[in-house]
Amino acid sequence: MDKSKDIEQKEEIRTPFKEFLMKFKKQKTAIVALIFLLLLVVFSIIGEMIVPYGVDEYDYMNVLQSPSKAHWFGTDEFGRDIFSRVILGARISLAVGLSSVTIGAVIGTILGLVSGYYGGFIDSVIMRICDTLFAFPGIILAIGIMAILGPGMFNVVISVSIFSAPSFARIVRSSTLTQKESIYVQAAKNLGASDMRILFRHILPGAMSEIIVYYTMNIGSSILTASSLSFLGMGAQAPSPEWGLQLSTGRAYVGLNWHMTFFPGLAIFLTVLSFNLLGDGLRDALDPKLTQ
Numbered sequence: 001m002d003k004s005k006d007i008e009q010k011e012e013i014r015t016p017f018k019e020f021l022m023k024f025k026k027q028k029t030a031i032v033a034l035i036f037l038l039l040l041v042v043f044s045i046i047g048e049m050i051v052p053y054g055v056d057e058y059d060y061m062n063v064l065q066s067p068s069k070a071h072w073f074g075t076d077e078f079g080r081d082i083f084s085r086v087i088l089g090a091r092i093s094l095a096v097g098l099s100s101v102t103i104g105a106v107i108g109t110i111l112g113l114v115s116g117y118y119g120g121f122i123d124s125v126i127m128r129i130c131d132t133l134f135a136f137p138g139i140i141l142a143i144g145i146m147a148i149l150g151p152g153m154f155n156v157v158i159s160v161s162i163f164s165a166p167s168f169a170r171i172v173r174s175s176t177l178t179q180k181e182s183i184y185v186q187a188a189k190n191l192g193a194s195d196m197r198i199l200f201r202h203i204l205p206g207a208m209s210e211i212i213v214y215y216t217m218n219i220g221s222s223i224l225t226a227s228s229l230s231f232l233g234m235g236a237q238a239p240s241p242e243w244g245l246q247l248s249t250g251r252a253y254v255g256l257n258w259h260m261t262f263f264p265g266l267a268i269f270l271t272v273l274s275f276n277l278l279g280d281g282l283r284d285a286l287d288p289k290l291t292q
Contacts, residue, residue, distance in 0.1 A: 023285035030281020033274035044091035051084035055241050064257050074259035086267050089241035097223040100160035105215050108168025113199045116176025130166035138163050142225055146234040156235045160222045175207035209286040217279030220272035227268050243268050
């Protein structure tokens with residue numbers, strides 16, 4: 001009898017990670033989105049090994065060809081295989097999205113922790129800067145920054161990072177204001193814990209679920225913004241296979257050669273949609289107020 005009780009007790013014990021997995025498994029659309037994104041990451045890493053043609057392999061005998069067995073997505077105005085360029089362009093879009101959001105998340109998280117914990121003048125300065133950045137639509141702010149920095153993907157990362165940071169700062173500040181008056185934070189202060197230890201060991205973990213959800217969803221928005229900047233000629237430059245640049249090139253042929261814009265646009269659409277669906281699934285799985 002004692003052994004059976006012990007087994008039952010062990011089965012009833014669930015770690016937070018197990019609770020998360022149980023909830024996340026019920027999010028079918030989020031799982032599909034995660035599978036798609038994992039495949040996209042794999043394809044972007046081993047792209048040269050699986051694509052049938054080189055990214056800049058010109059074939060002037062097959063210019064502007066429609067989709068066929070030889071060229072699944074057709075060819076562009078230089079005879080380059082669009083399928084190969086879309087697959088290899090995923091590496092650029094994912095790298096820009098992940099790096100820009102990561103930088104923005106790190107900066108915004110630090111600013112949010114400092115603003116919420118110390119308050120007063122520091123809080124006012126940080127929040128007014130955030131309010132100023134919030135006054136501009138994201139793409140308009142990015143265009144303004146790119147006008148100052150100049151074209152190029154490195155500058156795209158900087159511009160997207162700048163307008164991503166205020167949102168993370170707001171999220172973390174709100175969580176910090178709630179947690180800094182909690183019993184465990186007050187106990188840590190009474191025991192002589194440093195502010196750095198309190199911020200990063202006691203307060204930050206409580207905000208991680210919100211940070212993860214917004215981080216995931218913001219990657220899609222960053223990819224869309226980076227593609228928009230490339231479409232406008234401010235981001236990637238020819239002959240890069242970046243998706244937004246492919247759209248910009250293909251718009252001159254959209255009337256007769258629909259495939260030049262359709263497939264890069266479809267790649268952007270599916271990638272952004274997948275990140276949003278994954279973010280929704282993570283939000284539902286990480287929300288402690290939702291029942292199983």
